[in-house]
Amino acid sequence: MTSNRTADLGFARLDLDRAGRTGTPEVVYAAGKTPTQTVACLAALLDGGARPAWATRVDDATASAILERWPDAVVDQEARCAFVGGLPAPVGNVLVLTAGTSDGPVAAEVAATLAASGVGCTRVDDVGVAGVHRVLAVAPDLAAADAVVVVAGMDGALPSVVAGLTDRLVVAVPTSVGYGAAFEGLAALLTMLTACAPGVLVVNIDNGFGAGVAAARIVRSAQR
Amino acid sequence: MTSNRTADLGFARLDLDRAGRTGTPEVVYAAGKTPTQTVACLAALLDGGARPAWATRVDDATASAILERWPDAVVDQEARCAFVGGLPAPVGNVLVLTAGTSDGPVAAEVAATLAASGVGCTRVDDVGVAGVHRVLAVAPDLAAADAVVVVAGMDGALPSVVAGLTDRLVVAVPTSVGYGAAFEGLAALLTMLTACAPGVLVVNIDNGFGAGVAAARIVRSAQR
Amino acid sequence: MTSNRTADLGFARLDLDRAGRTGTPEVVYAAGKTPTQTVACLAALLDGGARPAWATRVDDATASAILERWPDAVVDQEARCAFVGGLPAPVGNVLVLTAGTSDGPVAAEVAATLAASGVGCTRVDDVGVAGVHRVLAVAPDLAAADAVVVVAGMDGALPSVVAGLTDRLVVAVPTSVGYGAAFEGLAALLTMLTACAPGVLVVNIDNGFGAGVAAARIVRSAQR
Amino acid sequence: MTSNRTADLGFARLDLDRAGRTGTPEVVYAAGKTPTQTVACLAALLDGGARPAWATRVDDATASAILERWPDAVVDQEARCAFVGGLPAPVGNVLVLTAGTSDGPVAAEVAATLAASGVGCTRVDDVGVAGVHRVLAVAPDLAAADAVVVVAGMDGALPSVVAGLTDRLVVAVPTSVGYGAAFEGLAALLTMLTACAPGVLVVNIDNGFGAGVAAARIVRSAQR
């Protein structure tokens, strides 16, 4: 039976047993919270047993506040994530591809999420379809992966090509990279939703965290 | 090494080895094709080894043409799918939930896709969040599933609630059910993409086929 | 019979008898006005009899200008509201729920509006549907309320669940919290407009003021 | 304590105790259901105790099927609603205004919903702001109402004017009446959401049912 403990901080009611129910603890979304609020949430989650306690969309001020409180916290600047309480040993292997260098921060959030979830990760950057031989060259990586995350902005065409090359599930992350008719990631989002190859599942624009959680669930599912 | 045989029908160039590469054969999208074209595609896929050869978005005229050519074809009217060449024995179990009765045809397409992919399926309909006890009542089904597909139109809120109750991957399918500000499924699509619970992955509006293929990959991944 | 006195300040023509006609005085929308203009409007409304005279979307400069003129003014920083002339004693009880901590400032504007309208308020924060037991736990609060205001960004799914649990009117406030496909509150707005549970009424994105005025009217209607 | 009985029809799981929880029984949304499915749902709701059992978006075929099964059913053609099991005696009074004649069917759905909810209704049609004296002329009706529902398409300007004339809550229903930049009701929806007068709450485009349920809750709230 599931227990449903809650930590009530006044401004937040933390769901302490979410990891037990869903495999992922409640994670603090630091955007829109003060550094003090984020630290208080992390402390409560630690107290509740989360390993690691974990925040996303962490800006510099919040990162400093976390490191001041927990000097051994792990802060991943590219991913804008922070982890307190240690990272688990990784199992399995998720392949994370980016279409371009500018998609790097979102891919970093995927990788950090996998690390916090105890899942291994192979990252290959800048595999744009404008040089399709670069895509074909990742065939061995595809064969070695439990699941694939594809991060792409602008035309968002990479998942369509990758999904035609593998029987692994492809988690597609549109990014807000691009300008004009990219409409802050809308073009890539629509491309991925209408991908002509099946086996492509989509998360929100720039949502590396969600893609990482999903990929971790696939790996864990394979190990159940 | 992958082989890449192609069947060139003039109006179509079928990818005969897609099942070998991706686990799913090329499937005929019958919308926008004549019945004759769909039958010709199915015949070529059968010749190429597909079991089953398979078409989606099949209207009545196309269904008749298929049954005339292959009297033992399986036509699923609710799902608008047709299968030729026999269905494989199912393994694993995917839970398919709908928020309302009107979402039924899309859920039927999910179920038919799973059947053609050799994956088992449990379907529970009309589990809308307006009566949240109905959602809580599916907890045993969630525990017994390898993956979950949630089909919902209108506000599309069901995947957010379900993903908070399980550690299985949740594949969310927005449907075009609704009117006005539902904007033909756009409201549900945006809701699912911004779901406050992680572990939700989204496919195109009304894309039961894509959700089924993805869920089948998860099950197969668990059995690799 | 209604009287229709107007105070003409040149840059503004204030509707002094609006409270008499509508139960709510004209309230100064400080965004787009200079601090001097806002102070002048408040003074004219005070002269016209408003208790309190009241401004929304008050930034720091405007707050300072108000406090300089009326040292006993009440400034609610989280809600960005200012009140001059005293607050009435509260009657009734409106339950104000937020889906997440980041929705706090909008909920604060609801609460401030209720206070200025002489209506009591119970606020419960961070009741997201990803931990649906937190929603179920507010059942006693629902039973004790005259009306409910639900404030939610991202997927905006909370009002759909709440409206299925109560016979009170649910006023839903979408917020601009979220990123990507949240489209500055559009996703939550569409979700709320298409809520599968009836009894949900919607105001503009981030419009805590409008929700508060509406909830106050419900309470007053119950006391007529 | 609330009970949560469910009637499982296979294609639908009806929420039999929704009236107890929310004051409104589960109502059958007939669009997207076959006449047979709608009749089966109504029968189950009747068995479950609903008085009346009730369906919306009823087309001619469904209306005939209902009348064949229950010859004394009430079918409101303009509102496209059907009621089985008798209508309650009305209490209270809701004023329903339309901006133009073409908004009539949506106003009819509001009125039918109020009737089924046991709430009285006064309807005044064609009160467009292009002849603002017609709006001013409804002042006595406003004073006699417990709540106001305003139904308007095209520019959707009527709720802004009405809300400035009354202290009653104004429930605004945008309709899909209009062409071109009316964008199927989007223009009216945005107008109502941004109404310069507070006290306006909005439902989905053409959602007369939702407006009626909400207005009934206001009346009941006043009588609690």
Add this chain to the structure above:
Amino acid sequence: MTSNRTADLGFARLDLDRAGRTGTPEVVYAAGKTPTQTVACLAALLDGGARPAWATRVDDATASAILERWPDAVVDQEARCAFVGGLPAPVGNVLVLTAGTSDGPVAAEVAATLAASGVGCTRVDDVGVAGVHRVLAVAPDLAAADAVVVVAGMDGALPSVVAGLTDRLVVAVPTSVGYGAAFEGLAALLTMLTACAPGVLVVNIDNGFGAGVAAARIVRSAQR
């Protein structure tokens, strides 16, 4: 016969005879131009005979550069316009109404454009429909006007009401005042385009200049 002299400044080719052809000289749109470019354009237009030479969307740096070159230039800060070479004596009378104080800068651009065009202007601010008696009170101003310009943000409902009260042409200017579903003026724009009263013509969001030019043409047309 029309002459078509052009002044070629390299970065700009000014249309020196536009006033002869269209009644309005080429006006410098200073947004996107450097102060130096704007001054050079004004000088060339002066040389070409424009009285006044005229720039819109003038920021502080550009205003300073203009005043340094022509100390007797007229700079209207609220309207962000600058005029060099003297303003003509006004004829006729255009009534300029705003729905709210925040619409003032756009109304100022209308008034400045009329002044530069040699047309008289009466301005009445803050005539919102939430206090419809304020609208009715401008009846004498309407009767005395050759044309009416209505400037409104948020719900943009004012032109619909005004056009029902007068036989003058109503030029409607949506503004970007508002938040959320106002979508930077889109809501007001759609409202005005779908106004239920005929006789309403619409210009771009915040386009006080265009409204002023149009109103001046109406006045001149009446005096031809």
Add this chain to the structure above:
Amino acid sequence: MTSNRTADLGFARLDLDRAGRTGTPEVVYAAGKTPTQTVACLAALLDGGARPAWATRVDDATASAILERWPDAVVDQEARCAFVGGLPAPVGNVLVLTAGTSDGPVAAEVAATLAASGVGCTRVDDVGVAGVHRVLAVAPDLAAADAVVVVAGMDGALPSVVAGLTDRLVVAVPTSVGYGAAFEGLAALLTMLTACAPGVLVVNIDNGFGAGVAAARIVRSAQR
């Protein structure tokens, strides 16, 4: 002083004195009304003194019903308008231009509206900017006009060019002619709103009636 007589038909409340107030009588918008309702409205307007009584968006059934009641009614099939009670003698001259042949029905509605308003009209069709000499060739017509109405679909570029050639007011009517990125007239609407030449005023997509009323007001203004 204005009188404000109203004819209450139950389903409609007609504004009998609108012509006195605004120069244009209330006109029946027949879309969304039954033929019987339209005839009843026309009869009431005739009784109220309208000459002509007038309906727009008249389909074949409504046209037949009108001609059966008033055999001498004028029905303009291209414009989908009907007039009862005689047309006034025309004064003044409005030039109506179309960009293409497919824009004809909207231009016909402009012309019919002018005729009913007692204003003369010169119509020149198919003056697209792809052959700009055709536009230049209408210079004499521009010089002879009191105002110009430009009707264009697809790219909607014609008003920008015309407004650079004349000092007359240009009323621009976007049409829903086109496909794909024309988005049912949205492309032309945006083009016209952002026309680089001032003096362009815009009405709703396909709103020939509104353009005609506006142009008539300009002519009348010139004759006051």
Add this chain to the structure above:
Amino acid sequence: MTSNRTADLGFARLDLDRAGRTGTPEVVYAAGKTPTQTVACLAALLDGGARPAWATRVDDATASAILERWPDAVVDQEARCAFVGGLPAPVGNVLVLTAGTSDGPVAAEVAATLAASGVGCTRVDDVGVAGVHRVLAVAPDLAAADAVVVVAGMDGALPSVVAGLTDRLVVAVPTSVGYGAAFEGLAALLTMLTACAPGVLVVNIDNGFGAGVAAARIVRSAQR
């Protein structure tokens, strides 16, 4: 020097010298014209010297009317085009690729346009990126082409891949093939506009005619 003859048919003013100016004669857009109007336009263009005179978006009724008047007209049913007066001998070679069978009718319009323009064409269908080896297999066709036209619906990803494989100009035609988030071709349009490979130019959704004209200009340019 260019001459600018015009044929005035009342409902249309045909630009007889457009071929001389632009290389392409005025072509009749039959959608929105009656069969009689289309035939009259073709006759006038023939008289004016067009070889062929040419109509697009021809429905069955119009095709019949054309063949009745000119029994030797060429009607291409898939492309919905008709040509009168003979087709020129082809020079050069344009490669026309489609991503799927359903894109066929648009590709047919491209091919028909090239034929009418005297340009040769090689067509390869169903080259979707989900089987990227099919794309790589067209390398010899790319090398033999003067220009490439790529026709694709759904995700519209094919031009991005093709443009990375060739130094020919790629004209991309989004089609309305797809459903849901394809939004009638919008997804493919945005994908193509944001293609990560340069050298991709885009036309309107389903605009095979425009793509053909453009490709013909490239070929002619190469032969000047």
Add this chain to the structure above:
Amino acid sequence: MTSNRTADLGFARLDLDRAGRTGTPEVVYAAGKTPTQTVACLAALLDGGARPAWATRVDDATASAILERWPDAVVDQEARCAFVGGLPAPVGNVLVLTAGTSDGPVAAEVAATLAASGVGCTRVDDVGVAGVHRVLAVAPDLAAADAVVVVAGMDGALPSVVAGLTDRLVVAVPTSVGYGAAFEGLAALLTMLTACAPGVLVVNIDNGFGAGVAAARIVRSAQR
């Protein structure tokens, strides 16, 4: 046979043989890269043989870093481009037109791209359709060009007019110049996609680079 060398910098995998395949080398998109990353990419491309190695969207910090490393680099500030390794001698002639002065930076990017591609360029600015004689005056430039690039914001009407005057291919570049209903370039984009004159091909908003590459391909195609 094509070779496909790749330079793997960790954060980027550069496609060294793209110039051989497509005629244009991989170009560094500096937005979203650090100055150090951009310099590293340029160095690797130089090593791989690119002449010039080339970056777009270069801000001041990146420009400084480039000039520090390669003092003889060419930095075009208006175009925000940098070139290392020398520019080729130009052949052919592309006419680049702008509708207004504010479109200058995008036109500069077109010109810089042509220079780096070894193609000549004639630039004529501020040729807006509001003074259509300015457009007609470029006829000699059109006759002397191999291809035309038209850069326009706001209404984006210029390509429609130009394409009717020439048989050259017209590459249309919408810009984000404008406000309100220009929607950051969307209005101009839609106008250009629906241009009533064929022969217009469109690139992304503000994409001067893409337009330049395309125009260079046309010139090279003419010289093959």
